[in-house]
Amino acid sequence: MLPGREGKEHTVTALISDQVASLIEDGIRLAQEAQALPPFPVPHVGVERPRQTAHGDYATPVCLQLTEEARMAPRAIATRVIEYLPTASFLGKVDVAGPGYINVTLDSSWVARQTRAILETGDKWGHVDLGSGDCVQVEFVSANPTGPITVGSTRNAVIGDVLASVLDAADFVVEREYYVNDAGSQVRKFGESLYARYAQALGEEEPFPGDGYLGGYVVDMAAEFARQVGHSYLKMDRQEAIQALGERGIECVLGQARADLAALRVSFDTWFRERSLYDSGLFDRLLQKLRKDGYVTEREGAVWFTSPDLEEDAVLIRSPQVISNPEERPTYLASDVAYVWNKLMERGFDRAIYVWGADHHGDVPRVRAATKALGLDPDRVEIILYQMVNLKRGTEDVRMSKRAGEFVTLREMIDEVGPDPIRFLLLTRTVDATIDFDLDLAVEQSEKNPVYYVQYAHARICSILRYAAEQGWDPDHEGDVALLTHESEQALIRKMLELPEIVAYAAEQRAPHRLTFYAQELAAQFHAFYRDCRVVAEEDAERTRARLMLVRAARTTLAQVLGLLGVTAPERM
């Protein structure tokens, strides 16, 4: 069942960037009412964060776009807008700059006060009201249940998990789902491979299938089964034994996957069985519906899906070979048709997000066309394609082939590297870029490894707070945040104030990698503060208390980002 929407707490305020934008829209409107500007429709005001600090905290080029409608020079428009700009507590300096930008600087005493606001918001800090409680399912990993989770799926796991966390922080109701492909022919091959290894383990002459799974894990698993049940599968009907062993193997693989993913700090709300789409009769019902609506053609005994949205030929949905063998199932598009209906109609998600490796990109138009053919809005289906991971040791490639059984598993990576570097490093690229993951670098605790840079900042914060407590300061004592006027204090708070916008952007653009970049910037800003500002100072109790508040707020912010990333925030390093 879907989690209730009403359970979601709304504890967040509007983004500052949105407030700035709406103030400027008001300014344009008021200037028009006072006839300082000619009438024209008030445009959408895009607010950006300037690259250079000299340009303030926010800027908008909106006046550059208005020259034609206003028949005025951009700088002149900007001057009028500023003249009629309403005031707001956070507003500091507002001025015209460059060719006609409006630059906005936050009021520094307001900025200082946000330190307290951040502390009061606590573990809700950074959360934004974007999803309005819409229900979204993120389906990810969904690796074939025929072998251990490998590196490619690891990137999938990290992207899906962090995206889900970010969406949750952005006020969506999120469900994490793992789709178990237990209905395809790969599963049968897996059963055949297990059967052969099982028989071999019991000393029988049993040929290994030509296209079977060669990995050593199949041998180990089969040997384990042989230990558990002896000869019982050999006494069964061969086909039944293959199927039973396949199912037993899947359970075994899934148990391992669950454990390995848990070690990566990834867990799922639902493990959905592909087979259930057929067992429930859903697929057959939908096939009838598609046929009735004219999306199905048949030739040479095969069933094809066809749609005007598909530029290519029709897509095979069920083949004659499949029909002649009841153990086989229709093609994967068939499953996709039933699955998307299950998600959007039977379970009622507002949106279904799929996280797929880029090698599946060819399926995107088909799934969208099928969604549309079912009468569903294809925009409710979103497919995130991520590029491949090249595993390296130093400069050397680690070559892999799953079928040949040569690969580095998630478990091996976790044992060697640990979940923190895996999660962080796999999120230091956009999903569109291939990643070289260097196992040697990942374990290296040096300045080349950004995960430790960020964690070190957190440990340093904790160290300061420990030291303060040792010196007799009450770490929870209130201070006068108005004293936080130093350039580095201000810069740190302003960086902390970016968090909600980063979360909003990462959620909206499905860009979880933004968080790792932000985490590094935040850590850098803290280190700069540490360099410039002594926190614990006997001779200046007021300032010490104010700075301790700032340090606590920085810890909150850093811990929030690391929490979203699923990376630990160590107290010591």
Add this chain to the structure above:
RNA sequence: GCCCCAGUAGCUCAACUGGAUAGAGCAUCGGACUUCUAAUCCGAGGGCUGCAGGUUCAAGUCCUGCCUGGGGUACCA
């Protein structure tokens, strides 16, 4: 052949979806620890954003065509 992704500093990558002088880290060179963690900080050099056109006030970003690398090309998912 066709489809998708990428091409930005020596290297690995960002760039808030069309805005100001394209930014970080690493590497290189030069500095900073009797001081709350030097896994840190400061400074310097480093660019025709693959090439050629186009769109407009404005292009790394959009359009067209090439070049290079990776992936896919449908009964494995």
